[in-house]
Amino acid sequence: MLDATIRTGAALEIEALSVAYPSRGGWLQALDGVSLSIAAGSVRGLVGESGSGKSTVVLALLGLLGPAARVTAERLAFDGHDLFANASALRGRRIGVVFQDTAAALNPALTIGSQVIEPMRVHLGTEHRAAWQRGTDLLAEMGIPRPAQVMRSYPHQLSGGMKQRVGIAAALASEPDLLLLDEPTTALDVTIEAQILALLDELRSRRNLAMLLVSHNLGIVDRLCDTVSVLYAGRLVESGTTGEVLHRPRHPYTKGLLAALPRPDRPHAGRLAPIQGNLPDLTAPDPGCNFRPRCAFAVAGCYRPQLLSGDRHQVSCHRVDAVADLPWPAEPVPPTAAPVASAVPLVEARELSIRFDSGGWLQRLLGKVGGVLAVDRVSVTIRNGEVLGLVGESGCGKSTLGRLLLRLLPARGGTLRFASAVVGARPDAHFRQRAQVVFQNSDTSLNPRQTVGMILGRAVRWFAIASIDAEVSAEVDRLLDLVRLPRSYAQRYPHQLSGGEKQRVGIARALASRPKFLVCDEAVSALDVSVQAAVLNLLRDLRDELSVAYLFISHDIGVIAHIADRVAVMYQGTIVEEGAVGDVLQPPYHPYTELLLSSVPLIGKRRTVAASTQAARAVPMAGGCKFADRCTRRVGPICDSVPPPVQQAAPGHGIRCHIPLPELAAVPHWLSQ
Structure with missing residues (x-):
């Protein structure tokens, strides 16, 4: 200790x-x-x-x-x-420090133990044997199982959560x-x-x-x-106790940040309210309020310099008393018709499966092939103009399922239909045109050597939407209009755009083929809350305008609750629960869904996690429920040996679990946990 x-x-x-x-x-x-x-x-x-x-x-x-x-x-x-x-x-x-990306902070060529004991050796002069033992104790204190084995492991052998715990252990090693x-x-x-x-x-x-x-x-x-x-x-601009600042914000900027936040306890709560504009030019600091150009409450007096004032709750705003009780104004809803989801499926997948094999050629020759069943007989349906949210932990198969629906990966089993037509392993150009993807990281998905116009124009030409230069230019202008970017941005390079603007270009490129189906793979996870709100509003508007269907993949349940019509919860390659957003966010729900919901940190609510948060098995138990080893509500040996049935809690709301529905419905609502 x-x-x-x-x-x-x-x-x-x-x-x-x-x-x-x-x-x-x-x-x-x-x-x-x-x-x-x-x-x-x-x-x-x-x-x-x-x-x-x-x-x-x-x-x-x-x-x-x-x-x-x-x-x-x-x-x-x-x-x-x-x-x-x-x-x-x-x-x-x-003074210890834990950085954001522990995977980058840890040296891949050194063992975990050598990196944990380094601060003790350098700063405390601890002898190697004692430092190694202390490092092992530290990993155990961080809740890492088998700490002695982990000390001899390398970073690539650990999960993201374990790497982060190692980073904290290393930061605490020198006390x-x-x-x-x-x-x-x-x-x-x-x-x-x-x-x-x-x-x-x-x-x-x-x-x-x-x-x-x-x-x-x-x-x-x-x-x-x-x-x-x-x-x-x-x-x-504002400082004080957490309760005062986040529960009763007084500065307009803080109000704007909170208004832009999608919350899972308020599904489909209306349009998010992003903060318009961008950060000011810091090479020419504004002597007055530097938030004035973006502030919904700004007046002429805001040009005067202003400092933090107050006792426990300090605010830097000329109009603090006048705006203290005013909410951040909502963004006006564009005059578009509400989406009408068709009863006919656009995307219909049945029993899709894929396994990623491991082992070398000798193991394959001997028939000793291991691997991971990344997607295990998954069936999903998405209708025109509908948004299906897909949530689950990293490694559960969300992105793999998205790629299977786009036929970017070869399925080992199952069928895929698009607009009632069977899609083969090598789909034709018509399918490629009508099914597109928006990637998570726009920085790496946009060519830094091409202008926005060149990036969008290439997609327009590739799908034969236009071929003459004037027509291509007009189509690029149309795409920029769709994603609410000035037409002059066609002359800019990616490095000249903000994160939100780059993501809008990525969306525009996906829309260049005039698709009917988009896979959005963590499309807003890397964005600030205000920029994220603007992109989410844009995606909802495009769904309404173009009747585009989305598979929206995200680990943020608040985002899913805001944008999705239905949600599918995925665990180790299997859909364990699926239904309308409102149904999935209230009992009865699968114990894994309960775990996810109770883990979400919500402003104003201090809750305990509802189930075991231990890591999932690398290879799930054969035959039974894949969540059985983490479930605190298991009903007995049946969970280990018998595949759980899908129970219908409501029309369209299926839960794959052995626990009877009345017992699942009897658990407290996640907001009251």
């Missing part, structure tokens, strides 16, 4: 921290007079859009901004030590007093995220750790943090 000495007082003090970087346009003011403090044993959240300066705060505290950065502060201290003079001595020893967490759960499933949050909360309480949590996920900030500071374009 590591040192759990109780410490009191302010662990971290930041007063008027400013950071500027040299750029072609002059000095870029990344931070402008940021002040905050964190007491021992408390957690402060730091939220805001990408580019607001959150990670710059973390790097400034660690002294990792580099010599080109211009850093000034009236006070930058940790436990009384000046960080300007002592950052290198405190970094790693008394720090302050832990900096830079988006520590962004790439994790909701169940793994729940485990990490519970672990951090327990460590904070037991070790009296001070923490700074950087995140764009307001739900986990509400779950873990005592206080929160809202950062916009390098300036703090």
